[in-house]
Amino acid sequence: MSVQTQTPQQRERATTIFEKSVPGRRAWVAPADDGDRTPIAELIPSRLLRTEPARLPEVSEPEINRHYNRLSKRNFDLDTGLYPLGSCTMKHNPKLHERVAALPGHARLHPAQDPRRAQGALQLMWELQGALAEVSGLPHVSLQPSAGSHGELAGVLLTRAYHEDRGEHRTKVLAPETSHGTNPATVTMGGYDTVKVAVDADGNVDLDDLRAKATEDVACLMLTNPSTLGLFEPNIEEISRIVHGIGATLYYDGANLNAIMGRSRPGDMGFDIVHFNLHKSFTQPHGGGGPGSGPIAVSDRIEPYLPRPQVVRRPSDNGHAPSFDLEFDRPKSIGRLRGFQGNFGVFVRSYAYILSLGGDGLQEASETAVLNANYLQARLKELCGTHLPVAYDRLCMHEFVLSGAPMKRELGLRTTDLAKRLLDHGYHPPTVYFPLVVEEALMIEPTETETKETLDAFAETVAEILREATEDPEIARNAPYSTPVRRLDEAAAAKRPVIRQSW
């Protein structure tokens, strides 16, 4: 019996908006004009004008709406289920934040509005700066960078400015081999060479290797703490001494800040520069790959070089409330990293988050994130420890890394197979194949907003997939089955790239 067992919607053939275009259809209706019909060519010389229209689709509004609505259903999302993507802090995104960001006083505020007429926005930014300074233990904050890696770039540029201001010319930046790809990529963009520092058998920075590489031409060490293995660097104080000993800066990649808020502060550890990923620790919705925001906090000695403009508070001279301003006159500043003041809409959301949680709440968020990670680690160890051992078997912070090496060896299942099979069970898979030091890595970050029941169910599902594979590994090897498309041919896509519609 050849019954159709898939909803057409689920397995419908992808059709682009261009393929729905029919000449003459439209959604947009022009607002009333003053009847001016002057030919455009009388206002702009013809040779500067388009001769052929940009081929945009011609579709009615109901059909545009359906098109993107249906497309949305071809995405998995955090509001549907667990999304334990390591290093990404996929915590719940409160709906309140969308509401406050959409207030016309925020959403329709022009970025070039005179600061005297944008006092609410500047106060919000100033207060957010203060909160980030308190959480990081570093007193000076710039909200400008657009995302984490933009913050990293700011950090490298600040390091350069700092050293150049002292007449020093350095050429290298250190980063552990577990570091995130943005770290070395940033180093290159910043005009330095990356020097990889080894990690030891416990997953910690190898102090001997660090000492060996900590030469006078080193400008900076970039570190994530907890590391991308989810482990707190136990020797951070010593690391700080080594780095500062050679006059280099210590840079904190804040992607993992969600582990330690209110428990420990990068500034107190000796870091000079920190970036925050507001879209991670401070819950900006990830938007399918942004927007994010990557503010930086720095120590006193780095402060003079901060990007400009800087949001400042000015005491009033006449007993009125203080006022807020954008300070441009910063002679040692590295300058702007982008237009205007940064991703303000993200600031609103993160500020709302901080207001909602308060200091205690942030601390409890981190504590629960660490509790959840350790619990899930323990459950997976219990249920799947043979095939999926914890890579560095000790208490973790907010995330942990499993190795799929035994699973691969014994069941013939690669980490990617496990990941794809998880899709059939309604889970987003963890981060896979990162960090590089762990074979067949599976990096799991449940976040604090998940329940114990969800973690239990996830662990049991992983166990169930392993059980299934002992019987028939082909099932997972060919997974997924229940997604809008099945495994995609990435090699073909890269070989002969089709990256736009030809129509």
Place this chain on the structure above:
Amino acid sequence: MSVQTQTPQQRERATTIFEKSVPGRRAWVAPADDGDRTPIAELIPSRLLRTEPARLPEVSEPEINRHYNRLSKRNFDLDTGLYPLGSCTMKHNPKLHERVAALPGHARLHPAQDPRRAQGALQLMWELQGALAEVSGLPHVSLQPSAGSHGELAGVLLTRAYHEDRGEHRTKVLAPETSHGTNPATVTMGGYDTVKVAVDADGNVDLDDLRAKATEDVACLMLTNPSTLGLFEPNIEEISRIVHGIGATLYYDGANLNAIMGRSRPGDMGFDIVHFNLHKSFTQPHGGGGPGSGPIAVSDRIEPYLPRPQVVRRPSDNGHAPSFDLEFDRPKSIGRLRGFQGNFGVFVRSYAYILSLGGDGLQEASETAVLNANYLQARLKELCGTHLPVAYDRLCMHEFVLSGAPMKRELGLRTTDLAKRLLDHGYHPPTVYFPLVVEEALMIEPTETETKETLDAFAETVAEILREATEDPEIARNAPYSTPVRRLDEAAAAKRPVIRQSW
């Protein structure tokens, strides 16, 4: 190979919010209070107080969000695909309407606000009244009724008031056998007896039967025009003469107004009272079964009895703009039908719709609705005419009715089987088994916002299902296969009703 071919999300077992409750969890956080800890029993005598809390669920905010988000995915909706539910006018719901309805000046306006301080709302209502009067050809409008059937009740109560004011006591209301169920139900609630009028072989009101039943004790004839068969009553002028000849009122059930806006007007046809379904012709989203709104328009002779309060415009005495008010002093009014002023949020949307389309646009909407219905009728006739003939084979208005009788006879497929099989193809089925005069009825209303391609694809799908059934009718008889649940046991549900969670 026992692979899982369904997404868990799709076929996950239904779990209620109560089943997700864990004691001690919560979403709500109390706003700061003044530290008042007075025991409630000191303020309210204990015997008036609850002893056991209402058992509401205890769930964290992220989990509530996921719960309802996942539930939403178990609904089919208009933004996903064709929803040709006859008699329901499932036209596109513009997103603009949600935006304007949510403006705080609308959404947070207290209904008891002094009219002087709600001038915007009253003006909107007054202008909407005017537009509805123009579309219907009847000068006096009350926006109060909450939905179509509430409008019907208003109409019956107005009829009673009108006759009683003239010292007449009438006991019957006529309605054709094709009438919607709300018509006779309303008649009963209004304290009248329903007398069914036959329709003739062409689907029109049987004039002889009408004449026979049009006696002096008849208060009203309720009519839908076009009828629920999607046919314009060709004898409406004669019908009006007959009804008025006996001193009865002629009531227009406006559910099908979408066929004739700008083309013909109930008031011009002789109707005394009209209700509008703003959620149909004027595109309020249907909300899974409301909210709607059922304003009424009436002729001069019915006007004195309109519900109160009535929105009125008062010319200003001093050259200022006119002002708007709620008029309560209406001695002959039947009184209120509900609290406050009606479903204002619906008015905002429908008013925005009327502003957007304008007079021309409303007319074109109706014309396109009729065009689409006739086209789909023609396509289905061409592709499926043998098994699914048009019940009254002529040009239709905005909808039409097929009969599944030959399909049932020849293929062993009931209309309900066809409907269920359509679900597998991603369509909402048409209205089924109504009107009652057509055997195995299938009532199809595509609306004007659908494209030709959509109509073609639907017709081809129906043809495909019929083709499939000639080979194996069991497929459709057991459909659907790809929905979150398959056919449900309605008999069991009614026999031993479980209508709340016991927990």
Place this chain on the structure above:
Amino acid sequence: MSRYTAATDADREAMLEAIGVTSVDELFASVPEGLRLRRPLDLPAGRSEQEVHGHLRDLAARNVSTEDELSFTGGGMYDHYVPALVDSIVGRSEFLTPYTPYQPEVSQGGLQVMFEYQTMISELTGLPVSNASVYEGPSALAAAGYLARVHTGRSRFVASRGVHPHARETLATTSAGWQTTLDEVPLVDGVTDLEALRAALGEDVAAMFVAQPNYLGAIEDLEAFAADVKAAGALLIVAADPMTLGVLRPPGDFGADICVGEGQPLGNRLDYGGPSFGFFAAQQELLRRMPGRIAGETVDADGRRGFVLTLQTREQHIRREKATSNICTAQALNALMGTVYLSWLGQEGFRELGELLVRRTAHARQALCALDGVRALHDQPVVREFAVGLDAPVERVLERCWAEGVNPGLPLAGDYPEHPDGLLVAITEQRTAADVERLAAVLGAAVAAERSGAEVPA
């Protein structure tokens, strides 16, 4: 092409050809000549989205909303905080755009919400069965009256004067054809007069209606009525403010037969009065007489749990003139708002919020009654609303307060001429202690100014 349609000229031509006609006019041939509108509708031309938005924004700006002033207005609808979660859920097109779940296989979301809603309403009211919502509060009460009329076959209604004036009027309007009469029982000391009630009861009484709390904010002692009403063989119908049911003993506990009410306080915005929802709960034996949709649990062909509309033989589309009600489109989306809101409050939050209201209201009542020229209209316990009398013309006092950005509440004189100086003051969690202080200051000053005969500011 009009807005939101898609038929191009080419489409139209092809479609007309397939139909076998040559013009759109032909499609309307069945409309008799004399009934064709031969002119364009006399309505303004269509406008662009930005213009419609601008026009409606301008109109909205001409209303004084609870965002624009410090409002203590209640009287049936209340300015509670509606969480963003509610907006977000009801904004999902899967809830917003479908119709009544006639096809349960693709409507499990909406049906399960109804089931959850029914459970919550049942919990709140202490009654075993609830439908899936009716229009709103006052018409819900009228619907309960209809049930009582049919169920008892009796022809007299008795209603406490504490029942919302709109509800009493709606009952009167709706019952015009039922051959019933409606007697009113006055209030004494702010609550229903027990003696008068007893006198009003009799064997012809179909139902007794009472509000909890009543329109003046007072908590009614339902226990005192219940036995008498039962003894008379009438149904006891309670119109309850759902937000008070976190602290008040539920009507079902007192033996109420039906509990109805206005659902707006539960996560619905004010919207100038609608749409909101009415709830309707009852004793088991009235189940098959209930109006409206009811969702029930069942299983599918594979034994999977599922939900359907059930007991549809009560309804108009099946039973036509024999239906228990004519209601069809109701307020599903608004009931969803209520369901999400109650989930959000949760068991503890619902109680805590109720207690917060009780305390803050007691405090406000005390603060106002301490003002010169302001006195309590009654001393009954209250939950979230109370009535005071002013020793000054209420309208003029209000105008003074409005000028200060404060709206102290609703004048009672219109609906309760016996309280020409009455003012009804409502508290929600959005009105802080500081707001109450400001109310007291502004109201006190306004009353004082009126008493001293000062000019009202322009």
Place this chain on the structure above:
Amino acid sequence: MSRYTAATDADREAMLEAIGVTSVDELFASVPEGLRLRRPLDLPAGRSEQEVHGHLRDLAARNVSTEDELSFTGGGMYDHYVPALVDSIVGRSEFLTPYTPYQPEVSQGGLQVMFEYQTMISELTGLPVSNASVYEGPSALAAAGYLARVHTGRSRFVASRGVHPHARETLATTSAGWQTTLDEVPLVDGVTDLEALRAALGEDVAAMFVAQPNYLGAIEDLEAFAADVKAAGALLIVAADPMTLGVLRPPGDFGADICVGEGQPLGNRLDYGGPSFGFFAAQQELLRRMPGRIAGETVDADGRRGFVLTLQTREQHIRREKATSNICTAQALNALMGTVYLSWLGQEGFRELGELLVRRTAHARQALCALDGVRALHDQPVVREFAVGLDAPVERVLERCWAEGVNPGLPLAGDYPEHPDGLLVAITEQRTAADVERLAAVLGAAVAAERSGAEVPA
């Protein structure tokens, strides 16, 4: 329990036991003693949703938004009408809450949007390849500079002074480590000085940057540059305002190698400057040097069409220090807004809206330049923005206009000291002909008042 978490005391106990520890503190044992924060964070206590909402509403009210005044402010971001459709689509959690589509099987929605977006940007710019978005306009220009530096191996940049000041500064900041220099070509008559440009070109030039239209609103004659830049072996990098590309000949047609720009005008709200998106399109041969995500079409195991992130070997997570860029999280949601917006405008609408802007801007320019004391800063053709000079102190004129609820535009003096009296005026479809009249009246009166030496109103 903190907000948004779920662990009850009982949960916590059970979980700690499963972990094998007795307290949460133990989980933090790896943090060295000396680095433990031994005090609570010095931040205010958490607040309820309604309080946070209230606080942020109060802050927002202290901003003068384009809803609060008649604003003609542009200079890189523009107050276009954002249709409700865009809000509705991006509000869907399926677009809002996932991350980068690392698992394409459950990310087809986002990936297809990227593919559609890339097509649209390619159409707008007239260049064959586009990535899926970068942060925003100025940093997009800097990213193009990085590409040029690496691609050409040359060490000098030449930028027209008509390029947005933020973009020029961002390029300077970002290139600090590239061992490049940056020369500026002045404007004459409002457009890039061709002579000076030619003089600035040379064999060491990696790229020439020009804006279309430039910061003063003038349309640059790209044809005039292109050949010279090519001849010098440098890349021609155009920073375009996408909203003007409905009428202007696309940069690709003139042989531009890269076209970047600020995407905000395309369906993104102002948001005080972000988030928006930057677009980045280029000639085919630069494809494998592009920064950022790129979606490509492919097929799945069953031959079904699908989309994936492609050419990932350019990216940091694969190539680390050899990546073409460090960008990771970008602006996918904002690019989605742009995609929906461009679909909404459609082919005809995009052109018509461009033409509307051209006409209305021409009209506004004429109206302002007819005022006493106001003159055009240049006579070049413009699309949607133009520069005027005032015969009165600009700051004081602005203050006068603000007091009337009109914001006539941006003063130029800060970024262009050569125009101390310059004012940049932008038009969008939200500014009607009547609004332009009002601008003229208010600006005219303000200039006149200043010239007559009247007092500025408080």
